Every structure is written in C-alpha cells, then in structure tokens.
Amino acid sequence: MDLKTLTSLSGVSGNEYEARSAIIKQLESMGISYECDVMGNVIAKKGDRGPKVLLDAHMDEVGLMITHVEKNGFLRFAPVGGIDPRVLVSKRVLVGKEKIPGVIGAKAIHLQERDERTQVIPIDRLFIDIGAESGEQAQGKVKAGDYVVFDTEYQELSPGIIKAKALDDRVGCALLFEVLKQDWKEIQLYAVFAVQEEVGLRGARVAAFAVEPDMGIALEGTVCADIPGTDKEFQATRLGKGVALSIMDRGSIPDRKMLNQLVKLAEDEGIPYQFREATSGGNDAGAIQQTKAGCPVASVSVPCRYIHTPCSLMSTSDFEAARKLLIKFLESVEGGFRP
C-alpha cells in the first residue's frame, strides 16, 4: 500500500477504524491471513516454521479530541498524543466521523497585546471554528469525545521528498506491506499494525503478549532535525542519509547483537544507514521487549522532519534503504542469525 493512501487515512489513537479497514482490505487482496485483536491491532502472519519475528508499526497518529462544545459554537479540544501547542494555531482540521472541516483559531496579531505576541497560546485556550453560527448548530454536528485529525494533503515537494501528515508511523505500515509482499519460509513473520502507540505503547504491549516473539523490531518514522539553527550534534538524524538505527531511547536499549547485525548487513550490502543520534522519545520496542519473560528488540526508522505536526517530510531514498535492510535482516534470520 503506497504512502499517499496510507497517510491520507485518519487514525488518531483509539480511533483507528479508517486506517484499520484499509489495511485489512489490502491484506485480504494480498491473500495474507491476519487476526484483529480486542484492542484493534491487526496481526498479519506469513510463514509457519522457524523463529517468531515480530515486526511492529503503529497505525495510529497524533491528533485532537473535542472536549466541549461552547454555547457560541466554538469547539474546545485536548491533544491525543504529544503535540507542541505552537504548531496548532491556524491549522485546518477535520472533526468527527463526518470529517467536518474546521480551523484552529486565535486572535489576529492586530488585536494582541504586546506580551501576547511573545507567548505560546496554551492548548486549553485554543479552539476549533467549524463555522457554526450557534452552539445548537455545532451540537447538531459535533459532540465531546469526537476525534479531530489534521487536514493535510499528501504532496511530493521535490523528486523523492514527500510531505504528509501521519508519516509517524504510516511509513512503518508501508514497510510492513513491503515485507509482506515476500514469501518467508524459515521464519514465522508476525506483522503487527498496532494501535495506541502515541498514548503509551498500548496496542503493541498486548499484541506482543499474544505473539510471544523470539525477537521484535519496531519500524518507525523518527525525529529528524537537520534544520537551520540546530547544531549537528543535536540533529538526531538527517534526511536522505539512509535508514536510522536506534542506539537507545527512553523505552528500550536495543539488543546489541541485533543492532550489530543490522549495521553489518548495511555495510556489507552498501545500504545507506545512520545512527539515530538521540536517546529521547520511545516506541513500541519498549513494550515488546518487556513482554512476558523478555524479547530482544531493535528499532529501524525512516527520518521524518517535523513529526507530530500536521506536515512532516521524508525522503523516499531513506524508505528504500529501510526496506532493503529489513529484508536483508529477515533473510539473515532465515539463514540462522539469532540474537
């Protein structure tokens, strides 16, 4: 499934219906068996002998949730997942199942006091304007608990550079589909399209419990700050410089043998790679590693600038590097590599 389709689907944590339905449809068209668990994770399987390898990508994305409909028709909201309030003002959003268009409003610069101009407006003072004339009109369309997704068009900004919302982590979902295209004989591949990563690795935790894997890899769209004003040592990753391998984050320390194997394969095969030069953030690998009596894990990522905002950017060459490395890694497990 291509990134344009995947990133256009809405799927804020806990409300992954649209993303899940499309993923299931695609799996069915590929003739791949899958299960959907009680949390909403989709677990696809290929191969029926050999070690259990769990590849995880989360289908949920950060977004907002309506908390209150004001009497005058404006909508109050809370973030779902980690969102910097500075990226919200004047963004276009889609509210609820009917995808009612709206904008996140704020007072125009002309009317702001001097100190207002220098301060970030906290989320609890922002609102969504759907153009309702009254509270009654808004209440007819929206209620508290409705999810809000960013309204962003997928676009190729220049050859090989993609702009979209939700690259974190539909890019991982796209990698899962790439891996599922291939037939696997000597491994049991469990491709987990997980829910609720952005609110605490919740989907992956239960999926991994059910699978009880011998090793796990989280596939991610990860931080990338190769931007003006950020010194090289704090950029974490660089766009176009290859697949990013995690050294450690807040959720897990990768199994050293798996990390070394990924590095070795990248070097042997001439696949461009970089280390994720940061230890902040976390991903599903943290939950998978702590499953039952423990599971060795690693994280393989595609650098994405501006993640957790309505517009993130990635390079298709990094995606291609991640795809190649993953397939080489799985082949090496078929060939006998063990953590």
Place this chain on the structure above:
Amino acid sequence: MKDLIKRLTEAFGPSGSEGPVREVITKEVEPYVDEIRVDALGNLICLKKGSGGGKKVILDAHMDEIGVIVTHIDEKGFLRFASVGGVYPVVTLGQRVYFENGTFGVIGSEKLDDIKDLKLDKLFIDIGAANREEASQKVKVGDMGAFFQPAVDLGNRVVAKAMDDRIGCVVVIEALKRLKQTQHDIYAVFATQEEVGLRGARVAAYGIEPDVGIAFDVTSTGDTPKARTMDVSLGKGAAIKVKDSSLVCHPGLRDYLVKLAEAKGIPYQMEVLEWGGTDSGAIQLTRAGVPAAVISIPSRYIHSPSEMVDIGDVEACVKLCVAACESPLDF
C-alpha cells in the same frame, strides 16, 4: 569479600552492556549453584535447588551501572553523549570514562557563563583523537562508557564506582557460597537494565514465577553533614526497606525479616526511601503479584563514581540473606 568487591565494581557494565560483569559473576557462582542460564534480556539466572517442600525465591541484585552513551562524533573527534540511567551533570565534570574496548576519555565542558547552565548537552568526551576518523576507529555512536574509578579500601569502609549495585551482587554471591541447606528453590537473579527502568528484573520474574522476591540494592543515608533527612546510617546494619517510589514492601515479609534479624542478632535498621526505585517494584507486580521485600546496603554518594559502603553492613546483609533462605519463609 573485599577482593570480590574490587573485581566486581571495577568490571564494565552500563545498562544493556553488562557482559563483562556477567562473566565475572558466572565464574564466581558456578561451583555453588545447580543451573545457570542467561535469558533474552541478558539476566543471569542461577538456581540453587532446595531440599524440597519450599518456595520459589528470587534473590535479585542488578548488574548494570549508570553510564554514558555516545550520540555523536564531531569533526574534531570530540564525542557528544547522553546519560544511561540517572547521571548528574555536576558529578560528571572532570571525570574519566572508559569503553568496553579499553578506550579512555575525559569529560570536558563548553564555556559556561554560569555553573547553573551545566547540562549534559554542554559536555563532551575527549578521547585524545585528532579528528573524527581517528575517533571513529576507537568508538562509534551507540557505544556505552562507564565512569572510571578504582576501588579503594578505607578499612571498615570501601569506596568504588558502581557500588550500586555490585555490592548487592556481592551480597547474593556471598550468601550462595555460605548457604548450606535450604528447603527453597533459590533463584539468584543478576539483573540487567535496572537503572533505565527495572527492565531486566521484570521479565526475569515473569519467567521464574516466584513465590517470594527479595532485592538487594543500595540505599541512601542521612548521616553526612546537612544531609537530607533519612533515618539510615552507614555502619548501623542491613536496611530493611519499608517503601520507596517503586513499591511498598510486603508488610508480612518485611516484619518476618525484622524478626529474623532480631532472633539472629543481625544489626538492622528500617529504611524509608522517599525517592528512587528497586527491582522489587517490578517483581512485586509480576503476573498476579508476588510478595516482595528489599534488603538494602546503606551507601553514601549514590550515582557518583565514589559510592561508599561499610563492610559491617555488607556482612549483616549477607547474614540476613542466608537466614532468610534457611528459614521457612512462612510469613
């Protein structure tokens, strides 16, 4: 015992890179246990079988220590780093670190206008390389470093890096050596990745499914000049934990340990730690729950490269550990 303390504290083992510590412990305990295995997260699990009719008991001490991880190598060969576990910037300044392959470095700082600006991202490691190429031959991004400080014998007291929690490992090893007869199956768990979130103990306990869990770890003291108030002192015996931020110890097991210490004349003190956590916090919440307690070794200057313990306290902890294993544990 002092020799073992020296060898263990000087071994290299930041969280996730505990291999060298595991090697030392494996050799040390091999003659005294019936089975040894290493699990998926690198925990060293040693079983000493009981005579029968007893419980499954975990004695946990973590192998890992705090350290640093290389995040970037710049053009001039300086290394930027992040912390592995709780590393205080002010403590790292001027320290030496070393890597598993024997590479040494010193921690330097950018120019600071105010010492309050001192954060880890203002610091770097200088391994004496002239440029990135030379540095990259010795270390790569993702390599972990440990603080370098040789252990020093002060007489009744010993000071070393990584006393947290190699001294716990020493207590468990020493107890395994002295334990002659027990009805319980004793699982000595030398755990990984405690400093980054009790990760090793959590999965080890799941795999073992114990009836009782006791962790051995360092605790702070309140006996230094103008220290934060805490009713634990160096030299006053094994500290039996009531609570810390990760758990409230099982009251029955805790009181049982107190009675045992009194009956055997083992010096002890009660410990209430208002911060911090220990592996027992993870063990307690395993599966449907496990009665868990902690026997702490009082230590000064925790999470610095110079952690100090009292040999008498260590001895008391070993005795209490052996007494617990020999007892019916029918709390």
